[in-house]
Each structure stands twice: as structure tokens, then as C-alpha cells.
Amino acid sequence: MSTTLTRSRGAARWRTVDLLTAAVLGVAFGVVFWGWGVVYTALTPVFAAVPFVQSLLSGVWLLPAVVAALVVRRPGAALLAELVAASVEALLGSHWGFSVLISGAIQGFGVELAVALFAWRRFGPPVAVLGGVLAALLEGVYELHAYYAGVWTLPFQVVYVACFVVSGAVVAGLGGWALVRGLARSGALGAFAAGRDHRRG
Numbered sequence: 001m002s003t004t005l006t007r008s009r010g011a012a013r014w015r016t017v018d019l020l021t022a023a024v025l026g027v028a029f030g031v032v033f034w035g036w037g038v039v040y041t042a043l044t045p046v047f048a049a050v051p052f053v054q055s056l057l058s059g060v061w062l063l064p065a066v067v068a069a070l071v072v073r074r075p076g077a078a079l080l081a082e083l084v085a086a087s088v089e090a091l092l093g094s095h096w097g098f099s100v101l102i103s104g105a106i107q108g109f110g111v112e113l114a115v116a117l118f119a120w121r122r123f124g125p126p127v128a129v130l131g132g133v134l135a136a137l138l139e140g141v142y143e144l145h146a147y148y149a150g151v152w153t154l155p156f157q158v159v160y161v162a163c164f165v166v167s168g169a170v171v172a173g174l175g176g177w178a179l180v181r182g183l184a185r186s187g188a189l190g191a192f193a194a195g196r197d198h199r200r201g
Contacts, residue, residue, distance in 0.1 A: 017191050018072045026081040029064035030088020036060050041095045055140065055164035059171025061103065062135045065111035066176030069131060070123050071194050078115065082108030106142050110135030123194070129173035136168025137161065
């Protein structure tokens with residue numbers, strides 16, 4: 001899928017299919033989140049011994065925002081999908097309860113910021129990676145203040161956030177872009193510019 005230019009005039013106009021797709025992506029990823037949360041919780045002893053592993057696996061939480069931004073290409077799509085995913089996860093019985101909505105908002109905002117920096121005109125791998133990086137950076141800093149304030153030394157905190165950023169870039173950024181490319185190849189994105197980009201090669 002090539003790096004794409006989208007006309008700014010229509011960038012802010014939401015169609016019904018855009019809203020439904022962002023919501024469906026959020027629901028689907030919410031179920032994934034719930035399952036991933038079970039695995040994540042089971043790995044708590046590993047995280048206690050090697051906390052950096054925790055942040056290296058955290059890019060998964062950022063995927064709905066990146067995927068929705070690349071598919072829907074409308075301001076707010078990343079935030080909507082991430083909040084829906086967090087809500088579904090919480091309703092299914094998240095280990096973290098409804099506090100995941102805070103993380104969802106932060107992560108969605110990070111991806112929104114990345115796409116906004118390019119005025120919703122570019123949706124290639126660099127933008128996907130930047131979205132993953134900014135979402136991970138913001139979420140990592142939030143987690144340090146919310147869960148680990150006064151627990152870890154500064155160097156430890158820096159490494160934790162750095163590992164989160166790497167996961168955001170690779171798992172959410174490149175992984176999200178690859179997922180969208182696969183969906184486009186399957187023909188599932190025919191109603192979107194992402195699907196048309198793939199057909200053009």
C-alpha cells in the first residue's frame with residue numbers, strides 16, 4: 001500500500017460506513033483486548049521479575065487506534081475505535097476495570113496527534129509508526145504516574161517507556177499497517193481509500 005494523499009476538503013466528513021467501521025473495529029479489538037488481558041495477567045510473575053517485558057508487549061493495546069486511523073481516515077476515528085475497544089474490554093470484565101477508558105483516550109489521542117501533524121493527508125507506514133510511537137509515549141508516561149510513581153528509579157522509568165515506544169512502533173505501527181494492507185488485499189476495504197490505494201498498487 002503506497003503512502004497516500006487524501007483531499008483535505010473531505011477529510012472531516014464522516015459517512016455512515018465510516019462510523020460503523022470505526023465502531024466495529026473497536027468492538028472486535030475490545031474482544032481481543034479482553035483475551036489479551038487474560039494472558040497479560042497470567043504473565044504478572046514474569047513482569048515482576050523483568051518489568052520491561054510488560055511494555056514490550058503493550059503495543060497490542062494501541063492497534064485499534066492505528067488501524068482505524070489508516071482505514072477510516074477521518075478526524076476522531078482513532079479515538080473512537082480505541083474508546084469503543086476499551087469500553088468493550090471493561091464490560092467483558094477487564095482486570096483493570098473501567099480505568100481502561102482513560103488509557104483508551106490517551107492512546108487514541110496519541111494516534112490522532114500523529115495523523116493531524118500530516119493534516120489527515122498521509123496514511124503510509126511512517127504515519128502509522130509515528131502514531132504508535134506517540135500513543136505509546138503518552139500511555140507510558142501516564143502509567144508511570146498512575147501505577148509506578150515513587151516505585152522505580154528514573155533510569156528504570158526511561159527504559160520502561162523506551163520499550164513501550166519500541167512496541168508501539170513495531171507492534172501497533174508496522175503491525176497495524178500490515179493488518180490494514182491485508183484487509184485491503186482481501187477486498188474488505190473496497191468502500192475506503194485504503195482499499196483503492198491497494199488496487200492502484
